[in-house]
Amino acid sequence: MIGFRASIIYFKEDPYFLEVQEDSIYYYQDGMLIVDKESGLVVQCGQYNELVEEYPDIDIDEQFKGQLIMPGFIDCHTHYPQTEMICTFSTDLFSWLNTYTFPTEDQFKDLSYARKISQFYLNQLLKNGTTTALVMATIHPESVQALFEEATKLNMRIITGKTLMDRNAPEFLCDTPESAYSDSLNLIEKYHNKGRCLYSITPRFSPTSTREQLQAAGKLKLRYPDVYMHTHLSESIEQVEFAQSLYPENQSDIQIFEQSNLVDKKSVFAHCVMCPKSESDQLSRLQCGVAFCPTSNFCYGAGIFPYHEFVQKNVNFGIGSDVGGTTDFSLLKTLQDAYKVVMISQKDTKNRKPMSSFEGFYRATLGGCKALHLEDKLGKFEPGYEADFVVLDWFTNDIQKLRHETIEKRSGKAQRHLNSCKSDSQSDKFMLAQRLFGIMMMGDQHSIKATYISGKQCYLRKN
Numbered sequence: 001m002i003g004f005r006a007s008i009i010y011f012k013e014d015p016y017f018l019e020v021q022e023d024s025i026y027y028y029q030d031g032m033l034i035v036d037k038e039s040g041l042v043v044q045c046g047q048y049n050e051l052v053e054e055y056p057d058i059d060i061d062e063q064f065k066g067q068l069i070m071p072g073f074i075d076c077h078t079h080y081p082q083t084e085m086i087c088t089f090s091t092d093l094f095s096w097l098n099t100y101t102f103p104t105e106d107q108f109k110d111l112s113y114a115r116k117i118s119q120f121y122l123n124q125l126l127k128n129g130t131t132t133a134l135v136m137a138t139i140h141p142e143s144v145q146a147l148f149e150e151a152t153k154l155n156m157r158i159i160t161g162k163t164l165m166d167r168n169a170p171e172f173l174c175d176t177p178e179s180a181y182s183d184s185l186n187l188i189e190k191y192h193n194k195g196r197c198l199y200s201i202t203p204r205f206s207p208t209s210t211r212e213q214l215q216a217a218g219k220l221k222l223r224y225p226d227v228y229m230h231t232h233l234s235e236s237i238e239q240v241e242f243a244q245s246l247y248p249e250n251q252s253d254i255q256i257f258e259q260s261n262l263v264d265k266k267s268v269f270a271h272c273v274m275c276p277k278s279e280s281d282q283l284s285r286l287q288c289g290v291a292f293c294p295t296s297n298f299c300y301g302a303g304i305f306p307y308h309e310f311v312q313k314n315v316n317f318g319i320g321s322d323v324g325g326t327t328d329f330s331l332l333k334t335l336q337d338a339y340k341v342v343m344i345s346q347k348d349t350k351n352r353k354p355m356s357s358f359e360g361f362y363r364a365t366l367g368g369c370k371a372l373h374l375e376d377k378l379g380k381f382e383p384g385y386e387a388d389f390v391v392l393d394w395f396t397n398d399i400q401k402l403r404h405e406t407i408e409k410r411s412g413k414a415q416r417h418l419n420s421c422k423s424d425s426q427s428d429k430f431m432l433a434q435r436l437f438g439i440m441m442m443g444d445q446h447s448i449k450a451t452y453i454s455g456k457q458c459y460l461r462k463n
């Protein structure tokens with residue numbers, strides 16, 4: 001066992017609905033996270049001075065004292081084959097796919113190439129504090145094999161699956177309903193629930209699969225109800241119109257998947273910026289997962305994610321980087337765009353409700369776990385939870401440092417005022433919101449000091 005001494009935060013619930021959002025978290029200014037190195041699970045988390053008495057013989061790692069530990073970030077939608085073509089210029093989604101994406105994805109028929117990019121990609125996740133991701137691969141089984149095998153070397157929880165695509169794509173990237181079924185079945189048998197690997201049946205989006213292929217995928221989903229289904233949904237007006245021209249009998253994008261038995265609580269849909277009300281109602285009723293990908297939505301001018309509507313309907317959503325239709329792997333930078341989307345989406349400027357730092361970090365951690373139905377394993381520091389965590393710096397450059405020091409100075413005055421009406425721990429949490437907002441809105445890859453997977457250090461920033 002080992003204890004990590006630092007400031008520690010994790011969420012117990014969604015802060016959005018609480019009058020005092022600070023009540024949604026556990027926060028220990030001088031805390032300790034105790035991990036069992038053998039099993040990679042959390043033993044306990046709490047105040048340092050209490051746990052040190054309870055565990056007098058424990059080894060204590062003090063290198064992160066003064067820094068902040070929180071559960072690792074969860075990226076709910078990303079494409080690892082697009083790593084090398086991140087941030088490529090295009091006027092629209094379909095020309096981007098044809099010009100850059102499809103030729104790049106063709107390289108993943110080669111297992112050794114897929115391994116090379118898998119290693120690079122997983123390294124980028126770790127450098128950015130992302131410890132679990134739901135990842136699109138390519139149509140090639142080799143692409144899935146490479147990512148699962150490289151993730152297994154790190155003991156990292158990764159969800160991925162072979163892309164299904166049998167039309168509206170170049171011939172060299174098309175499979176068939178039969179091969180989609182048999183290749184996916186082989187991969188499920190080989191990798192699903194092996195170590196920390198989880199499988200997702202992955203039609204790219206409705207325009208690139210025939211009805212026959214979606215039905216084959218639906219048969220597989222009925223056979224393995226525990227595997228995920230991952231796709232893009234209501235991503236842009238062009239995509240929705242294209243889908244409707246191919247499936248004129250369906251009223252919405254989700255109906256296309258539903259009619260092939262592909263929609264249940266293990267379905268995770270990326271984007272959802274053009275969802276009609278009936279679709280968001282359905283996402284809520286069926287407890288599906290959704291990935292909010294604000295940076296990608298901005299890059300393609302795709303649409304505005306209905307943040308408040310989805311929260312109020314209890315739709316399970318987390319944050320997605322959507323690498324490479326984006327600019328960065330960092331979920332901190334993605335949260336910065338999420339904040340701006342939430343602001344511009346509210347026309348009633350007098351009654352705007354911004355996305356607080358508590359809401360942002362909740363979505364990047366426990367909220368993402370809920371979207372992926374992993375909240376009984378990940379996203380909290382409770383006994384038996386998987387010890388994936390990230391160590392964050394409060395500031396990493398001059399301006400962040402000056403801002404932080406100003407808050408520290410003011411917090412003394414504010415605490416004296418607050419202490420007259422709140423407990424010490426409540427006033428600590430009040431000031432914490434200011435500090436967290438700085439990391440959320442100004443942070444990036446450099447904010448990540450270290451990343452741990454199953455209690456083991458997998459990344460440490462050198463300077």
Ligand SMILES: [Zn+2]
Nearest residue numbers: 079232270322
């Ligand atoms: Zn995507």
